[in-house]
Amino acid sequence: MDELLKRITFNPEQCGGRPCIRGMRIRVSDILELYSAGLTVEQILEEMPDLEVEDLKAALLYASKKLDYPVVAA
Numbered sequence: 001m002d003e004l005l006k007r008i009t010f011n012p013e014q015c016g017g018r019p020c021i022r023g024m025r026i027r028v029s030d031i032l033e034l035y036s037a038g039l040t041v042e043q044i045l046e047e048m049p050d051l052e053v054e055d056l057k058a059a060l061l062y063a064s065k066k067l068d069y070p071v072v073a074a
Contacts, residue, residue, distance in 0.1 A: 005065075007058040019062060021055045031059040 009023045019028040026048060034044045045051055 001061060004054060004058040004061050007055055008062045021051065021059065024050060026051065026055075028059045028062055031056060032063055035060075 007022050008019050008028060009021070010017055010019055011023070014020060014023075015025055015027050020026060021028070021031070030048075031044065031051075034047065039047065041053060041056055044056060045053070
C-alpha cells in the first residue's frame with residue numbers, strides 16, 4: 001500500500017499544492033470526480049491516457065486515508 005501512496009505528489013507550485021498523481025497536473029480530486037460521475041476504470045483511463053490503473057488505486061487509497069479520522073465535536 002505504501003508503494004501506491006508514493007504516486008501521490010505535492011508541489012506548492014502546481015495545482016495550488018493539492019495532491020496530484022506522479023507530478024502531473026491531474027489531481028486526486030479529478031479522479032474522484034470522474035468516479036463519482038459514474039465512469040469506470042476503463043473510461044477514466046481512456047479519458048486520461050497518461051494515467052495507469054495503479055494511479056487510480058492510489059487516488060482512492062489516499063482519499064480513504066484522509067477521511068479515516070474521527071469527527072471531533074465542536
